[in-house]
Amino acid sequence: MRALDWVVLVGTLAAIVAYGAWKSRQVNDAEAWLRGGRDLRWWTIGLSIMATQASAVTFLSTPGQAYEDGMGFVQFYFGLPVAMVILSATIVPIYYRLKVYTAYEYLEGRFDRKTRLLTALLFLVQRGLGAGLSIYAPAIIVSTVLGWPVGWTTLVIGTIVVGITVSGGTKVVSQTQTWQMAVMLGGMALALVLVIRALPAEVSTGQAVRVAGALGKLNLVDFSPRLDTRYTFWSGMTGGLFVALAYFGTDQSQVQRYLSGGTLAESRLGLLMNGLVKIPMQLFILFVGLMVFVFYQFHEPPLFFQRATVERVYATPAGAELRALEVDHARVFAEKRGALERLVAASRRGDADAEARAKTEAQAADGEDRALRGKARAVIARAVPGAETKDADYVFITYVTRHLPTGVVGLLIAVILCAAISSTASALNALGSTTVVDFYKTTVRPAASDRHYLVAAKLFTVVWGAIAMAFAAFAAQLDNLIQAVNILGSVFYGPTLGVFLVGFFLPRVRGTPVFWAAIAAQGAVFAVFALSSIGFLWYNVIGCAIVVVLALALDAAAPRAAETA
Amino acid sequence: MANPAADAPRAAGEGEAPPAPFRSWRELYAMVIASLALVVVVLAALTRAYR
Numbered sequence: 001m002r003a004l005d006w007v008v009l010v011g012t013l014a015a016i017v018a019y020g021a022w023k024s025r026q027v028n029d030a031e032a033w034l035r036g037g038r039d040l041r042w043w044t045i046g047l048s049i050m051a052t053q054a055s056a057v058t059f060l061s062t063p064g065q066a067y068e069d070g071m072g073f074v075q076f077y078f079g080l081p082v083a084m085v086i087l088s089a090t091i092v093p094i095y096y097r098l099k100v101y102t103a104y105e106y107l108e109g110r111f112d113r114k115t116r117l118l119t120a121l122l123f124l125v126q127r128g129l130g131a132g133l134s135i136y137a138p139a140i141i142v143s144t145v146l147g148w149p150v151g152w153t154t155l156v157i158g159t160i161v162v163g164i165t166v167s168g169g170t171k172v173v174s175q176t177q178t179w180q181m182a183v184m185l186g187g188m189a190l191a192l193v194l195v196i197r198a199l200p201a202e203v204s205t206g207q208a209v210r211v212a213g214a215l216g217k218l219n220l221v222d223f224s225p226r227l228d229t230r231y232t233f234w235s236g237m238t239g240g241l242f243v244a245l246a247y248f249g250t251d252q253s254q255v256q257r258y259l260s261g262g263t264l265a266e267s268r269l270g271l272l273m274n275g276l277v278k279i280p281m282q283l284f285i286l287f288v289g290l291m292v293f294v295f296y297q298f299h300e301p302p303l304f305f306q307r308a309t310v311e312r313v314y315a316t317p318a319g320a321e322l323r324a325l326e327v328d329h330a331r332v333f334a335e336k337r338g339a340l341e342r343l344v345a346a347s348r349r350g351d352a353d354a355e356a357r358a359k360t361e362a363q364a365a366d367g368e369d370r371a372l373r374g375k376a377r378a379v380i381a382r383a384v385p386g387a388e389t390k391d392a393d394y395v396f397i398t399y400v401t402r403h404l405p406t407g408v409v410g411l412l413i414a415v416i417l418c419a420a421i422s423s424t425a426s427a428l429n430a431l432g433s434t435t436v437v438d439f440y441k442t443t444v445r446p447a448a449s450d451r452h453y454l455v456a457a458k459l460f461t462v463v464w465g466a467i468a469m470a471f472a473a474f475a476a477q478l479d480n481l482i483q484a485v486n487i488l489g490s491v492f493y494g495p496t497l498g499v500f501l502v503g504f505f506l507p508r509v510r511g512t513p514v515f516w517a518a519i520a521a522q523g524a525v526f527a528v529f530a531l532s533s534i535g536f537l538w539y540n541v542i543g544c545a546i547v548v549v550l551a552l553a554l555d556a557a558a559p560r561a562a563e564t565a
Numbered sequence: 566m567a568n569p570a571a572d573a574p575r576a577a578g579e580g581e582a583p584p585a586p587f588r589s590w591r592e593l594y595a596m597v598i599a600s601l602a603l604v605v606v607v608l609a610a611l612t613r614a615y616r
Binding site: 089209218221263265272369 | 581582583584590593594597598600601604605608609611613614615616
């Protein structure tokens with residue numbers, strides 16, 4: 001980081017904080033703080049929904065995912081547009097009709113208070129821990145690469161988030177998110193232009209795509225019905241659909257975004273905008289990663305992208321082994337580059353036979369290189385027990401810090417921090433609101449003044465911010481952070497979605513059966529997580545299915561009179 | 566915080582119509598699903614072309 005990078009980084013963050021502070025002047029009552037005054041237009045809602053989902057991990061991990069496994073990750077989002085349509089047609093009108101502040105409020109009217117409090121509690125636990133991870137995950141990666149103290153990075157992100165959320169509530173969170181989205185997408189677009197310009201002169205964008213395809217990275221759609229492949233068309237349309245239904249339909253950090261719409265139409269349009277734009281946006285981020293991959297086919301990449309870990313291995317007896325693998329890696333890289341240069345040249349002159357030969361050679365060298373990376377991981381795991389051996393999250397930031405010009409590095413770090421701030425702000429906003437509306441107002445102070453609830457919501461947001469930062473400090477103990485973020489969501493979403501689906505579509509089922517079904521389903525999902533190797537995307541389906549089936553069975557078994565007595 | 570008067574226009578269904586040129590929400594939903602189908606078809610074709 002040079003002086004210009006610091007100017008760009010601090011300037012961007014300061015501008016967003018100043019904009020948030022300026023907009024916060026209009027937020028004077030609980031209604032404005034909790035539901036944003038309900039006058040937001042659909043594009044602000046849509047951008048806010050997207051900024052909430054796009055965490056820093058999205059911008060760090062997704063390009064790395066394209067680098068490691070290709071573009072297939074996009075299939076995870078195939079269920080999302082369908083979910084947006086289902087939610088717009090069913091759940092959103094119900095929330096509007098009931099004028100709820102939180103998603104869980106609906107459950108008290110439909111079932112009973114204990115079911116409302118149970119789902120709200122599941123949300124608080126999951127999102128409270130998730131907020132800590134969404135601060136810590138980028139803090140550790142950025143700090144590791146740039147040599148900053150991780151505590152300071154956590155503190156800066158946490159303080160900005162708490163400041164914006166407490167002062168402005170829902171409306172200002174959404175309004176600042178639109179500008180943060182502009183910074184994020186603008187920064188990524190600039191990164192894409194620069195990586196394409198950095199490719200060798202004879203490699204056009206079309207040929208870069210051909211190179212990526214030759215090495216198996218253009219695996220955009222996989223229709224095979226394999227359960228052991230994480231991302232296929234079918235897992236996206238089932239697991240991905242369930243995740244999207246649960247996340248956008250029942251997670252208060254998202255529900256709060258579209259309930260701030262001026263009308264039902266604005267909220268629906270915001271969700272449908274997300275449905276139309278999300279897949280192209282993910283394709284765009286994956287494409288940046290794909291071009292970084294092609295860049296590293298012509299410029300030697302490190303054998304292992306997490307430099308700090310490599311330095312630790314060098315200091316152990318296994319250091320010599322790792323250095324020997326790096327020498328092999330340099331040789332294989334030169335062979336692969338030669339084959340790819342022949343592939344590009346053959347493609348330019350239209351020589352299909354030579355192109356096919358070069359492709360086979362490049363694939364063989366790529367296979368050898370992958371084997372070397374596997375061996376390097378094994379050496380690292382042996383030399384530094386407990387070290388993270390997955391380096392995909394470090395690919396993009398390594399590229400940014402080593403190969404982008406001064407100023408752009410600061411902008412890309414701002415992109416990552418903006419993503420962390422925007423997703424965590426929605427989380428804290430929702431945590432503060434849920435605590436006040438679903439717990440404080442129902443069980444502690446049912447009839448206080450508007451001013452009292454506003455102050456309470458702000459205080460609870462500060463408390464949740466402190467808990468998130470404290471958990472971020474604890475997160476250093478977790479081995480695989482990114483996976484922890486994904487698994488955490490999936491463990492809790494299934495049962496919650498099940499409760500809502502029973503509420504919406506099975507009108508005869510009563511509160512007590514669904515309450516016990518949800519508790520049993522949550523226990524079952526914990527057991528599946530602890531005892532089986534089933535992919536985490538399926539937790540949503542399992543948890544949801546158990547609630548629906550068990551609630552139906554318990555309801556049928558329970559005498560009707562007992563429930564109404 | 567309790568059901569302010571601002572809720573009245575919503576309850577009356579103001580602003581419920583989809584934007585032009587869509588005549589109903591169902592048409593707009595169909596467009597979103599059709600866009601998804603088109604994207605999947607294009608991506609599947611690209612996957613085959615660059616295998």
